[in-house]
Amino acid sequence: MNTRPMLALVAHDAKKDAMVDFAVRNEEKLLPFTLVATGTTGGRIEEGCSRLNITRLKSGPLGGDQQIGALIAEGRLNGLIFFVDPLSPMPHDVDVKALMRLALVYDLPMALNLATAEILLRSARLTGLKTTSTTPEISVSAI
Numbered sequence: 001m002n003t004r005p006m007l008a009l010v011a012h013d014a015k016k017d018a019m020v021d022f023a024v025r026n027e028e029k030l031l032p033f034t035l036v037a038t039g040t041t042g043g044r045i046e047e048g049c050s051r052l053n054i055t056r057l058k059s060g061p062l063g064g065d066q067q068i069g070a071l072i073a074e075g076r077l078n079g080l081i082f083f084v085d086p087l088s089p090m091p092h093d094v095d096v097k098a099l100m101r102l103a104l105v106y107d108l109p110m111a112l113n114l115a116t117a118e119i120l121l122r123s124a125r126l127t128g129l130k131t132t133s134t135t136p137e138i139s140v141s142a143i
C-alpha cells in the first residue's frame with residue numbers, strides 16, 4: 001500500500017518555466033511524495049527532473065484539473081501547488097475555479113504562487129501524511 005503523501009503540480013503556460021525551476025531546485029524535497037500533474041506540466045517537470053516519477057493526468061483544458069479535483073474529493077491528495085497565470089484569460093477558467101473551490105471545501109493545503117509553494121513544501125502538515133478525508137467514496141481509474 002502506498003502511504004506516501006500525494007502532491008499535485010499544475011502550472012499555466014506562462015508559469016511553466018517557473019514550475020520547472022521550482023521543481024529542479026526542490027527535487028530532493030519532492031522525492032518522498034507521490035506526484036501527480038496535469039499533462040503538459042508533468043511532462044515539463046519530468047524533462048527537468050530525472051529522478052522524479054510523475055503520474056501525468058490529462059492536460060488541464062482537457063479535464064486534468066477536474067481529475068485533480070476528483071482526487072481531492074476522494075481524500076487522496078495532501079497538497080496542491082498550482083502556479084496560476086493571473087494575466088491571461090483561460091477558456092477553461094471554469095475548471096480552474098472548480099479545482100480551487102474543491103481545495104477550499106476540503107481545506108486542502110494549496111499554494112497558488114512560488115512564494116507560498118516554497119513554504120508549503122516545507123510544511124509539517126504536508127509531509128505528515130494528513131489526508132483530507134477518511135472515507136473515499138469513488139476512485140479515479142486514471143491512477
Ligand SMILES: O=C(CO)COP(=O)(O)O
Nearest residue numbers: 038039040041059060061
Ligand atoms: O491548464 C492547466 C491548468 O488549468 C495546466 O494544464 P497543462 O499542464 O496540461 O498545461
